[in-house]
Amino acid sequence: MLLYLASRVGQTLVVLLVISLIAFLLVANLGDPLAALLSADASQAERAALVRELQLDQPLAARFVGFLGKLLQGDFGLSYRTQEPVAKLIAERLPATLELAFVSLLITLFVGVPLGILCGVAPRSIPARLVMFASAAGVTLPNFVVGIALIAIFSVQMKLLPSFGRGETVQVGAWTTGLLTASGWRAIVLPAITLATFQSTFVIRLIRTQLMEVGLAEHIRFARARGLSEARIWGLYALKNTALPVITMLGLQLGNIIAFSVVTENVFAWPGLGTLFLQSVQAADVPVIAVYLIFVGAVFMVINLAVEIAYPLIDPRVLGR
Amino acid sequence: MFRKAAALTRSLAVAGLAAAALAGPAGAANFKFAGPLDAYTLDPHAVSNTLIFAVLSNVYEPLVRRGADLKLEPALATEWKQVDDLTWEFTLRQGVKFSNGNAFDADDVVFSLNRAKAGGVKANLAAIASIEKAGDHKVVVKTGAPTPILPAMIVNWFIMDKEWAEANGAVQPGSANNQTETFANRNAMGTGPYVIKERDPGVKTVFAANPGWWDKITGNIDQATFFVIANPATRVSALVTGEVDMVDGLPPQDVQRIEETKGLRVQAGSDLRTIYMQPDIARDNLLHGSEKSKNPFKDVRVRRAMTLAIDTTAIQNRVMRKLSTPVGLPIGKEVEGFDAELGKPVVADVDKAKALMAEAGWEKGFTVNLDCTNDRFMNDEATCLAIAASLQRIGITVEPRIAPTARWAKQINPPDYDTSLVLVGYSPATYDAHLFFTSIVATRDPKSGLGAFNIGGYSNPEVDRLIADIGKERDRTKRLGQIRQAFALMKEDAAYIPIHQLKILWGVKDSVTVVQPADLGYPLRYFVVK
Numbered sequence: 001m002l003l004y005l006a007s008r009v010g011q012t013l014v015v016l017l018v019i020s021l022i023a024f025l026l027v028a029n030l031g032d033p034l035a036a037l038l039s040a041d042a043s044q045a046e047r048a049a050l051v052r053e054l055q056l057d058q059p060l061a062a063r064f065v066g067f068l069g070k071l072l073q074g075d076f077g078l079s080y081r082t083q084e085p086v087a088k089l090i091a092e093r094l095p096a097t098l099e100l101a102f103v104s105l106l107i108t109l110f111v112g113v114p115l116g117i118l119c120g121v122a123p124r125s126i127p128a129r130l131v132m133f134a135s136a137a138g139v140t141l142p143n144f145v146v147g148i149a150l151i152a153i154f155s156v157q158m159k160l161l162p163s164f165g166r167g168e169t170v171q172v173g174a175w176t177t178g179l180l181t182a183s184g185w186r187a188i189v190l191p192a193i194t195l196a197t198f199q200s201t202f203v204i205r206l207i208r209t210q211l212m213e214v215g216l217a218e219h220i221r222f223a224r225a226r227g228l229s230e231a232r233i234w235g236l237y238a239l240k241n242t243a244l245p246v247i248t249m250l251g252l253q254l255g256n257i258i259a260f261s262v263v264t265e266n267v268f269a270w271p272g273l274g275t276l277f278l279q280s281v282q283a284a285d286v287p288v289i290a291v292y293l294i295f296v297g298a299v300f301m302v303i304n305l306a307v308e309i310a311y312p313l314i315d316p317r318v319l320g321r
Numbered sequence: 322m323f324r325k326a327a328a329l330t331r332s333l334a335v336a337g338l339a340a341a342a343l344a345g346p347a348g349a350a351n352f353k354f355a356g357p358l359d360a361y362t363l364d365p366h367a368v369s370n371t372l373i374f375a376v377l378s379n380v381y382e383p384l385v386r387r388g389a390d391l392k393l394e395p396a397l398a399t400e401w402k403q404v405d406d407l408t409w410e411f412t413l414r415q416g417v418k419f420s421n422g423n424a425f426d427a428d429d430v431v432f433s434l435n436r437a438k439a440g441g442v443k444a445n446l447a448a449i450a451s452i453e454k455a456g457d458h459k460v461v462v463k464t465g466a467p468t469p470i471l472p473a474m475i476v477n478w479f480i481m482d483k484e485w486a487e488a489n490g491a492v493q494p495g496s497a498n499n500q501t502e503t504f505a506n507r508n509a510m511g512t513g514p515y516v517i518k519e520r521d522p523g524v525k526t527v528f529a530a531n532p533g534w535w536d537k538i539t540g541n542i543d544q545a546t547f548f549v550i551a552n553p554a555t556r557v558s559a560l561v562t563g564e565v566d567m568v569d570g571l572p573p574q575d576v577q578r579i580e581e582t583k584g585l586r587v588q589a590g591s592d593l594r595t596i597y598m599q600p601d602i603a604r605d606n607l608l609h610g611s612e613k614s615k616n617p618f619k620d621v622r623v624r625r626a627m628t629l630a631i632d633t634t635a636i637q638n639r640v641m642r643k644l645s646t647p648v649g650l651p652i653g654k655e656v657e658g659f660d661a662e663l664g665k666p667v668v669a670d671v672d673k674a675k676a677l678m679a680e681a682g683w684e685k686g687f688t689v690n691l692d693c694t695n696d697r698f699m700n701d702e703a704t705c706l707a708i709a710a711s712l713q714r715i716g717i718t719v720e721p722r723i724a725p726t727a728r729w730a731k732q733i734n735p736p737d738y739d740t741s742l743v744l745v746g747y748s749p750a751t752y753d754a755h756l757f758f759t760s761i762v763a764t765r766d767p768k769s770g771l772g773a774f775n776i777g778g779y780s781n782p783e784v785d786r787l788i789a790d791i792g793k794e795r796d797r798t799k800r801l802g803q804i805r806q807a808f809a810l811m812k813e814d815a816a817y818i819p820i821h822q823l824k825i826l827w828g829v830k831d832s833v834t835v836v837q838p839a840d841l842g843y844p845l846r847y848f849v850v851k
Contacts, residue, residue, distance in 0.1 A: 045770065046444060047735060081361050082522055083495040083506055151558045163558040164355075164550050165524075269550040271524040278551065279523055282696065283361075284727035 001312065004319060008308050012301040019297035020071070023290050024064050054080070067290070081285040089276060089288060090295060095176050096166055097265070097272030101257040103179075103188050104195035105250070111196065112203030113246075119204055120211025120242075121234050131204060138201030147194040147267035154190060162187050164269035191268040195261060199253050206249055210242035217241070243314050251307040252300075259296035349530075349543040350850035352833070354843070355556050356569035359523045359549040364505040365479035366433070366440035367495035369750075374477045375842040376547065379528055381479030381511030384411055384430070385472040389836045389847055391655060391752065393472055397425065397480055397512065403795065406467040407450075413458040417535045419482040420516045427454040432483035440494030445750060447770075448474060467793040469800070473657070473751045485510040514538050514846040515545070523549055528845060540834075540848040547843070560585065560828045566850065567833060569843075571826040573642050573699060579828045586830075589644060590837040592823040593748035596698060597651035598691075598708065599817055600624060601741045603765075603778025609722075609741040610689035617683050618741070618777075624815035626677035631711045632669035633820055640703045645821035650808060651747065651757070653822045655839050658754030658804035663812055666819075674715045686716025692733055692743040697726045699823055705744055708820070736767070738776050745776065746823070748840070754804050758788045762811060779816040 051057050055066070070077060076086040119128040155163035167183030169176045178184030214220060215238060223233045258273070265274030273292070280288040311318040360376040361368055378386075384398035398411040417425040434452045437443065450465040464471060486492050491505040509517045514534045519527035530543040548565060550556040553572040560568045561582060571579065571587065579585050600618035601608065607616055617623045633647035647666035652659055678684055693705035702723050709719035719742070724732070733740045749756035764780040765772040787807040794800040811817065829835055836847040 045767075083362055083364070083367060083503070084522070148554050151555060155562050156558050159562060162564060163562055164555050164564070165548065266552045267555055269524075269548065269552065269555055271521070275523065275551065279359075282725070282727070 001319065004312065005309065008305055012305055016294070016297055016301060020068065020290075020294045021064065023293035023297070024067055025060075026289075026293070071291075071294070076291045077287040079280070079285050079288045081280065081283040081288070086288050086291045090273065090292065091174070092176075093271060093273045093276045096178070096270060097258055097261060097274065099177065099179055100188060100191055100195065100261065100265075100270060100272060101254055103192040104199065104257060105254055107192055107196035108199040108203055108250070108253075112200035113207065115200070116204040116207025117211065117234070117239070119208040120215070120238075123208065123212060128208075132208075135201035135204050138197045139205070141197070143194055143198065143263045144267050146197050147191070147264055150190045150194060151267070161190055163190075166271055191264050191270050194264050194267070195257055199250075199257075202249065202253070203246065206246055207242055210245060211238055214238045214241045240314075244311065247310060247314070248307055251303045255300040255303045258299050350541045352542045352545040352567075352845065352848055352850055353548065353565040354545070354567040354569065355548040355550045355559055355565045357549070357551055357553070357556065359526070359547075362495055362506050363509045363517065363520065364440070364491075364495045364503060365481060365509075365511075366437040366442050367503075367506070368441040369445055369477075371841050375840075376526065377479060377509070377511075378477075378513070378842055379515040379545075379845050380509045380513045380517055381481065382513045383476050383478050383480065384413075385476055387476055387752075387838070387840070389838070389844065391838060391840075393476070397430075401472055403469065403471070404461075406793070407464050409462040409464065409468075409471050410455070411460050411462065413460065414535065415458055417512050418533050419485065419510055419512050420531050420533065421482065421485060421510055422533075423482050423484050425480070425482075425512055426457045427460050429480055429483045430454075430460050432486070433478070433480045436481065436486070436492065436494055437478055442478070444770075445474065446478060467795070469793070469795045470657075470751060470753050470755065473753050474756075477750060479511060481505070482510040518544070525549065538846045540846055541850060542845050542848050545845050545848075557828065560830075563830075567827055567829045567835060569825075569827055571828040573644050573826065575828070576642065576644070576826065584831050585828060588827040588829050588835065588837055589824045591646070591653065591655060591839045592825045592841065593653045593655060593752070593839040594698065594746045595648060595651055595653050595748065595822045596645075596701075596704065596744065596746045596820040597817050598627075598742065598744050598820065599777035599779075600627070601738070601777050602816055603738075603780075604741075607687065607689055607741050608739065609692075611687045611718075617681070617687050620681045620683070621815055622677045622681040623683055624818070626674040626681070626715055627712060627717065628667050628815050628818050629670045629674035629677070630715045630717075631708055631818065631820070633666050634669070635711075636704060636707050637821060640700055640707045641821065644699065644824045644826060646824070647821045648819050650812070651761075651817045651819045652754055653748060653839065656749060656752055656754055656757070658801060658808075660805045660808055663805065663808050669711075671714050678715050678717075684716060686718060688718040688720065689741050690722045691719045692729055692740045693721055693723045694726050694729045694744075695723050697729075698746050699826070701744070701746075704820065708744070733776050735773055738778065740776065743776055744820075747774075750840075752840070754808070755788070755791050758784075758791065758804075758807060762807070762817075763788050777816055779811075779814065781810060781814060784810050 055063060078084065079086055079089055082089065115131050119131055122128055151163045154161045165187055166178045167187035168181040169178045169184060170180045178188060220233060220238055223237055260274065261272065262274035262278055264270065265272045266278055276288070277292055280292065358372055360373040361370060362373065363377065365377050365381050382396045384396060385393050385401065386396035388394045397414050397417060399414050401409060401411045404410050413427060413430065419425060431452050431454050434446070434449065437446055448464050448468045448471060449462055451463045453461045455461045486505065489504040491503045493503060495503045495506050507520055514531055514536070515528040516531050517526065518529040526547045528545040530538060550559060553570065556568045556570065557572065557575045559565045576587050579587050602618045605616055606613050637643060637645050637647050648664055649666050650659065650664045654664065691705060691709060693701060695702040705721045705723060709721050712719045733743050747757065747761060759771055760774045762775060762779060762784060763772040764785050765775050765778060784807050787803050791800055791803045791807065794803060825837055825841060827835065827837060832851045834849040836844050838844060
């Protein structure tokens with residue numbers, strides 16, 4: 001177990017280093033931050049001075065080493081765009097995204113898992129067919145279409161829920177939360193459903209396929225032969241065998257939401273990381289983009305690590321392989 | 322009904338003001354509005370950016386400001402005069418207080434000049450050589466060269482409280498390389514009609530009326546919230562649901578929908594920004610095109626043919642949905658020095674254009690890249706494609722190279738000017754043609770900074786001489802004559818191909834009266850909510 005743990009953590013660190021190099025190279029070629037920082041009539045002398053200040057005239061390798069060194073000291077630099085510390089910008093936006101990810105994950109679990117079981121246990125029943133039909137739409141529709149459709153129905157037509165923003169927020173220590181106010185909950189419903197649409201349909205299909213496959217396995221037939229109740233067979237013996245792929249998928253999806261809910265956040269003007277990322281890309285705000293990409297890499301690695309560590313707990317056979 | 326249909330054609334700044342005067346303040350009101358972008362910072366001296374000025378002009382004030390009709394009027398200075406060629410004297414307003422109660426005096430002005438000169442707005446103040454306090458309420462400004470339009474050049478130079486800046490460690494303006502962030506980035510201390518009550522960068526900014534303002538708020542807004550909603554569809558939805566009273570950056574395709582929605586209207590006023598094309602006439606070859614040994618743009622007949630081939634009226638009708646005004650000069654109608662005669666749009670004439678191409682020996686045409694943006698101006702990408710189609714008619718194959726602004730700017734901007742043909746938009750911050758001349762028309766000179774954004778490398782010694790004269794001339798009639806002369810010469814050379822002047826598109830509730838200045842500002846002090 002310890003060896004398994006160490007090898008997984010080691011791999012994570014190597015991948016992180018590679019990600020920071022890629023992130024750095026990517027943004028070094030991204031665009032001209034000078035365009036955003038200088039006025040249209042700036043003279044050449046002013047341009048040259050700014051290039052020197054931002055060290056854009058240094059060789060790429062030297063800039064990467066400097067960048068990495070500062071990163072390790074916990075200095076993430078200042079944003080070109082807002083001239084504020086990058087760490088602060090990310091920390092301010094993180095709660096909104098995490099709360100959104102959390103709520104959409106809850107929806108996925110409470111909607112996707114029961115419906116998936118239904119479709120897997122009784123694939124030919126009418127409700128299961130209806131669910132499968134609806135989930136085809138959920139998988140194919142892009143996020144922004146779902147979001148805009150939800151706004152059109154629930155905000156514009158029915159005037160039930162707000163179309164943008166996070167509602168009122170409450171400060172709890174360093175964390176700004178929208179989950180303690182009524183308007184915050186009202187605001188999170190539509191974006192969370194938008195994100196959950198794709199995920200839950202995905203979970204439904206995954207569980208269905210897995211259960212249908214496991215349903216034919218020998219241990220299930222033996223269980224039936226011994227006269228165990230159907231509920232016990234499916235609930236315990238079949239479902240447990242589908243857990244690994246579902247957990248892997250949910251873990252990746254959670255990372256995806258934290259890192260790349262750009263489209264959904266944009267549609268709902270949700271003040272999270274995705275919005276910050278988009279604003280930074282538009283302004284070629286290199287320091288923010290670089291740190292953001294590394295942060296995203298770290299999130300994925302950590303989630304992946306957690307999932308891999310969870311494997312042996314669910315299925316001890318993993319260690320033997 | 323109401324003003325909807327007429328709203329598009331009327332001069333709205335003036336109409337809005339008249340309506341505001343008629344309506345009168347009808348009790349305190351809360352106003353909510355949304356736009357696609359946020360001001361990067363609240364520091365008035367850190368970055369020269371239209372949106373920052375638009376937001377901050379509600380909080381900070383200059384010595385001389387622009388009213389609803391864009392005319393210059395006294396703000397923190399009550400009067401000003403040019404004493405001699407290089408000297409201006411400003412008399413400051415007495416009894417003005419910053420919103421923290423500190424008194425405003427000459428020290429704050431001197432401090433704010435030095436602070437601004439250390440920050441990203443320094444280019445706007447390049448004309449000012451030095452400033453001196455001449456009493457508590459008088460300052461003397463020296464200019465490096467004769468500058469008859471100095472008051473028009475300082476409308477975006479905002480005065481900050483010196484004591485406040487010193488007490489909060491905000492003496493230095495913000496800049497990206499500073500390893501400490503300045504206090505003024507998120508906080509503001511000006512003398513203006515509003516104060517910042519709450520600020521969540523990139524999300525929302527809340528303004529509250531400043532009860533101690535020296536002037537009178539003619540509208541009735543005592544609290545305003547500015548939301549940033551990047552997605553255009555959501556922005557429009559927020560207006561339709563009534564969550565906001567006004568949206569900036571209304572997508573052209575939603576104009577009809579808003580007009581047909583009861584209780585909403587579209588307000589489309591002139592935008593100072595004017596779109597034009599500039600071919601590279603400095604190099605001897607086509608850097609991004611088919612001709613490696615010759616540059617067809619060096620021939621004035623080719624440039625004239627291009628001007629004649631582009632049907633700006635068709636672009637106005639089909640691409641811009643009438644939300645633009647074709648112009649014959651690359652500056653807006655509101656800019657001082659705009660000439661109605663020269664500013665008439667060129668009528669497209671493909672036969673004449675083809676004849677000119679043949680005369681120049683280019684009847685077979687050539688291929689060239691056109692650098693365009695897709696996120697900077699209304700329908701910029703579509704305009705770019707329409708221009709390519711127009712020029713194809715006279716044999717010029719234009720391959721549009723469409724990029725986000727950051728990429729595009731890196732391509733075309735100094736020092737490389739790495740382009741053969743580019744679609745640009747520009748508006749002079751001074752509302753005066755001279756700034757257009759010095760930064761875009763004058764022969765490039767890296768030392769003096771003249772012509773820094775003359776991307777095509779146009780150079781005409783006669784125009785250069787006139788530009789120098791315009792800079793010095795104190796008599797307005799004479800000056801306008803010189804500007805007209807320079808424009809005439811420039812137009813003759815056809816090195817700038819004007820396309821159209823843009824419009825600002827706002828969606829507004831009928832219950833709200835707004836003033837929509839051409840400089841993209843949000844002057845909350847004139848807004849009325851019924």
